[in-house]
């Protein structure tokens with residue numbers, strides 16, 4: 763590994779998400795994690811040994827160490843805002859589902875955005891409904 767190489771960002775299961783301002787009302791919360799924090803690894807030079815500061819010949823022994831740092835904070839919403847979002851999504855799906863179902867290829871973007879919200883918010887029932895719409899959508903593209 764070389765110093766300065768950009769690594770891919772990753773999530774960490776071993777680090778708990780702390781309180782973040784709710785993405786909607788800004789109240790500190792960690793009730794629902796919409797997007798987990800992202801981390802990257804980087805290589806740092808660490809001094810492992812050096813000459814005595816009074817020595818005539820100064821020297822330093824360094825080692826490359828891989829460290830992890832947080833690149834992007836987690837996005838969270840409080841339970842109150844989560845419930846409100848859930849109601850909104852149920853309303854949207856209930857009113858538009860038949861329309862989407864009858865012509866999925868016409869509403870691709872809308873279906874994908876809604877599915878994405880259901881997934882990140884962890885709305886399980888709604889995610890299933892959206893997943894079946896998406897498979898219909900893919901079917902209709904093939905034809």
Ligand SMILES: [Zn+2]
Pocket residue numbers: 784785786787788789839840841842843844
């Ligand atoms: Zn909130």
